[in-house]
Amino acid sequence: MNASQGPAVDRSALRPPQPAPDVDTAPFWEATASGHLSICRCQQCGLWLQPPLERCRRCAASTAFEPVSGDGTVSTFIIQRQPAVVGFFDKVPYAVALVDLAEQPGLRLPGRIVDIDPDDVAIGMRARARIDALAGGDFHLPVFVPVD
Numbered sequence: 244m245n246a247s248q249g250p251a252v253d254r255s256a257l258r259p260p261q262p263a264p265d266v267d268t269a270p271f272w273e274a275t276a277s278g279h280l281s282i283c284r285c286q287q288c289g290l291w292l293q294p295p296l297e298r299c300r301r302c303a304a305s306t307a308f309e310p311v312s313g314d315g316t317v318s319t320f321i322i323q324r325q326p327a328v329v330g331f332f333d334k335v336p337y338a339v340a341l342v343d344l345a346e347q348p349g350l351r352l353p354g355r356i357v358d359i360d361p362d363d364v365a366i367g368m369r370a371r372a373r374i375d376a377l378a379g380g381d382f383h384l385p386v387f388v389p390v391d
């Protein structure tokens with residue numbers, strides 16, 4: 244039997260990859276589940292740490308998650324034009340960016356840039372995090388909306 248003659252599959256209905264929280268990242272996902280964006284921060288010197296660490300890379304003190312504004316600027320981005328990621332086939336083309344959060348230079352978070360034509364996304368543009376439900380499970384994740 245030729246596989247290309249099998250039943251049609253609605254690729255837009257496939258489940259996107261889901262986060263796999265561990266001891267370091269669970270607080271991030273707990274925050275997004277309640278509609279907030281929180282980032283790991285040193286409890287001694289105040290350094291924000293993304294990705295999260297158990298101990299501060301600058302002073303080795305303990306860390307905890309704290310809310311951030313979600314405001315930032317696009318540091319760099321790509322435009323995904325091919326349906327390469329399961330669960331996002333129906334969203335191409337879309338922009339995925341690294342956004343510099345306002346709390347600290349170089350504090351970067353990845354996310355899709357939404358509510359804009361991807362060809363209008365530009366490095367340096369201001370954006371604000373919004374917490375959206377991720378299809379196919381119970382997780383919520385940040386996306387970024389342009390701010391004019």
Ligand SMILES: [Zn+2]
Pocket residue numbers: 285286287288289290299300301302303304
């Ligand atoms: Zn520190």
